[in-house]
Amino acid sequence: MGLASNAYAQAPARAAASAGDAAFGARMLGEASGEQIFTRVCAACHMQDAKGAEGAGRYPALAGNAKLAIGAYPAMVVVKGLNGMPPIGAMLTDQQVADVVNYVRSHFGNKFKGAVKAEEVKAIR
């Protein structure tokens, strides 16, 4: 397990440092399909239509995003995080990371070929 997993393993303590409470949110998402992970986690920032949003900064659209062409890239972003994006892969199993990446790569108008496998996610961590 690399940096990203270490990062999240400590997240409850950091949340506690700010928010101050032991039960500050569950660490793992629990059972969920790729679609459910998208609607419950990814959509928090990328929005339910996967079109992103813009304020002082922006959340990129996942719909029609050419950066999803190679599945390993979104898998890596989910596991490691990117810029302000937390390494949410730490809340997910390898299979869940693969499931959500594959879901996004095959929905919202995306039709990218080649599914990501759990073993590939494991190798990224």
Next chain:
Amino acid sequence: MNEPVMPMTKRDLLSMIGTAAGASAMYMAMSSMDQAKASDFKGPPKLEGDNKGASVLILGAGVAGMTAALELSRAGYKVQVLEYNDRVGGRSWTLQGGDTYTELGGATQTCQFAPGNYINPGPWRIPWHHHGLIHYCHELGVALEPFMQVNYNAYVHNTQAFGGKPQRYRHIQADFYGHVGELLAKSVNAGALAQTVSKEDGEILLEALRSWGALDRNMRYVKGAASSGRRGYDKEPGGGLSAVPEPSDPIDVQTLLRSGLWRSIGGNLQWDHLSTIFQPVGGMGQVAKGFERAVGHMVRKNSKVTAIQQDEKGVTVSYKDTKSGAVMKASADYCLCTIPLPVLAQIEMNVSPELDAAIRAVPYSTSVKVGLEFKRRFWEQDDQIYGGITYTDLPNSQISYPSTRYGDKGPGVLLGCYVGGAAGYELTASTPAQRVEKVLEWGSQIHPQYRGEFMNGVSVAWHRVPFTLGCFGSWTEASRAEHYKNLCKFDGRILLAGEHASYYGGWQEGGITSAIDAITRLHQRVIAG
């Protein structure tokens, strides 16, 4: 009912206590990682000497930016502040009746609270050791009042324990201390600690345990005057003929340990939860207003920074007026940038690869708060809960009762949810109406009055906040080791400040101390230059 029921073996019991102590010890250690010391604030900076008419452009009018604006302008610097929002304060913010808030994705909420009611979507408490923030509150005329962190009559709640029935904090704390005290006393008396505690010290320890755990003359934690003196009575003492109190039954040790409810007690022994904790009278937005009175005239609002460029002579910032769409530029000798890192990472700027990497190395935590307004303060009237926090394993995580205007007969506002982690993301991904509905559903399991008394609600999910894209910078030991110094050090003519450039993740004190540290270094350079 004089003895706790202990239907398990000694080994079971010790293993459970080991687990309990281990977990809470680990928790304390983890908590202290980011919170090791008191604020190193030693009073406002003394920026003496000739600043040669230097100018500083400050990006962001949160507490970090406004602290810097205040002290730099006092020292004679030419100061201008650019702010994205239509208000100052940043995360130091209060939502009250009539306020409108539009989150990313476009959902707009208009807070419908009655006059005087509010929630603080961001910071909501000021520990006594946040010397910098308290200093500026005092100086800027921001009135403070006590924030109730611990309320022994509030609840701790685990859906998997006590049939899902919430327990009073005082019962759990008194019984946990009492049982642990009794067990440790038994160990002392059995000579189990003879290797580490001398006979004389053992006598002292026994007396200490009796005092700490409310043990009886036989070193037992049992139903009686001593334990009820801590946890409260079944029938409270009265006057006259009905005066005789009836003691209450402690919870047995096995049930107590397995309930996991002792976790909340450890959390409240944290340094940043120790009394006294303050809140500004009228909400945290009063901190923003205090600074605004002092430096508001230096702030240009509705200004979205699009590029930050520096050369050997100065710094030029491009920004867009979010009302008119006009693109403009501002220049100064130096730039103090307090823009939250997820936003800054997207702004074109010519800085060193080290600073650029540091800006991209800090993910922002998720966090959601939901305020609920009810027709009456049933928590006070029905449950005798005056301020403080109820903790639950339900996804809302906690319920905080207002620490002000006790006994008010009008509508009251609860903080019905404050949560991060997986539940935080899920709430963030929901609509504001869905968030309120879920929080009502969870809270009803603790306060059945919820549905009948509910009036309206408002929510802030920090990953949907347009000016931060997250709640606060989330450092790890590894990322601090690699990037923290690079984030804080001078890069040409640019310096960063904000809670992300501090060891106070998510606290305003981090913004203030980082701003003071930054402008002190800036001033030293100007004087030396």
